[in-house]
Amino acid sequence: MVFRLSEELRRRGHTVVPVLPRDGTGWLGKLFRNVGFSTETFWLKRPIDPTAVGRLMRLFRRHKIDVVHSHEFTMAVYGAAAARFLAIPHVLTMHGSSTITKALRRRIALRWAMRRSAHTVAVSNTTRLQFAKDLGVSTSAFTVIPNGVPLTVGNAEKVRKEFGCAEGDIVILAVGNVDVRKNHRMLLEALVRLQHDGLSVPWRVIIAGGRGGDQHAYLLEYARLQGLTDRVHIVTERNDIPDLQALSDIFVMPSLWEGLPLAMLEAMVAGKAIVASATGGIPEAVVDGREGILFPSGDLDAFARGLRSLMTDPVRRRTLGAAALERARREFTVQVMADRHLELYTRMFERRP
Secondary structure (H helix, E strand, O other), rough: OHHHHHHHHHHHOOOOOOOEEOOOOHHHHHHHHHHHOOOOEOOOOOOOOOHHHHHHHHHHHHOOOOOOHHHHHHHHHHHHHHHHHHHOEEEEEEEEOOOOOOOOHHHHHHHHHHHOOOEEEEEEEEHOOOOHHHHHHHHHHHEOOOOOOOOOOOOOOOHHHOOOOOOEEEEEEEOOOHHHHHOOHHHHHHHHHHHOOOOOOOEEEEEEOOOOOOOOOHHHHHHHHHOOOEEEEEEOOOOOOOHHHHHHOOEOOOOOOOOHHHHHHHHOOOOOEEEEOOOHHHHHHHHHHOOOOEEEEOOHHHHHHHHHHHOOOHHHHHHHHHHHHHHHHOOOEEEHHHHHHHHEEEEEEEOOO
C-alpha cells in the first residue's frame, strides 16, 4: 500500500521520500529502488531509542519535508515525535493487528502519538473500531481511508503452462503468506471434503504464498497425503499476481483475521468471484451475495458450500465477478486512495503555522 501510494503521488508531481527500516524490509526497498525512488533508512539502536528521533529530524530537514506520513506502531511513535519537534504536520496509518495493542506500554505510546498527529488513519471501519476499543479512545479520533490497488490487467497465458492448467479446469487462487492466520489449511480441507462428497469438477489450486511461512511444509505434506500433489501448487516470492488473477476462476481468502487485504481488492479489480471469511474489513468491501460469498471465519462447512456453489455455477461466477469489479473501480483503486490522502495532506499543510 505504501509503495503504491508513493508511486501515485509521484505521478502527480509530488516528491516522496520513503523511509524504511534498515533491517527486515529488503523486498520493499527493492520495489522502491527498481522504479527510481531514493530511499532512506530508519533504525533503532535499542528497543527504546531517543536518538532515532534526532536522526529522523535531520532527515526531514535535509529533504525539506512538508508532511510526514508514518505507518504502523514503531514509525507512528518516532515519526510523530520527530515531526512534532520540527512543527511538521504528521499523519499516521494503522493497518490493523490483533497483537499490537496488547502491551500497556504500546497502548500508552500509540495514544501519545495520536494526540500529536493531525490525523490517524485506519484502513477499514473494523480496524478503526478495534483500535478505538483497545486504546480507549473515541472512534472519531480516526479517519477511514480504504486501501487501493492498481487497475492492472494480467495475462493468463504467461502462467498457464507453468501450473498445467487444462481447458475446463477451475483454477482457485489464494494469495498471502503461508502462516496460520491466512488459514490456507482450511482451503485444502474444504476441497478434500468436496471431493469425498462426489464433486466431479476438475480443479487446481494456486497458493501464492508471499514470503513463505511456517505452514509451507505442512501444506505440502497434507496435499501429498491426500493425493493432491499434482493439483496443489504453493509458490512464493511472485511478482506476477495480476497474471495469476487472470488465470484464476475463483479467489479465496479463508483468513482467521484481516484488515482490508490488498490481495482481495486485486481479485475484485480482476473481476473474480470471491469466497472469503467475514472477518476484519472484508465485509466492508464484499457484500455477501453481491460481490462474493462470505462465511463465518473458521467455518469449514460454510466455506465448502461457498466453494461448491461457485465451482459448479459459471454464471454466478461471472455475475459476482462483474459486481466486484464495478465496486472496486468506484471505491478501491490507487487513484481513489491517493485522492483521499492528498485531501488530508492539503488540509494539514494549509493549517501549518
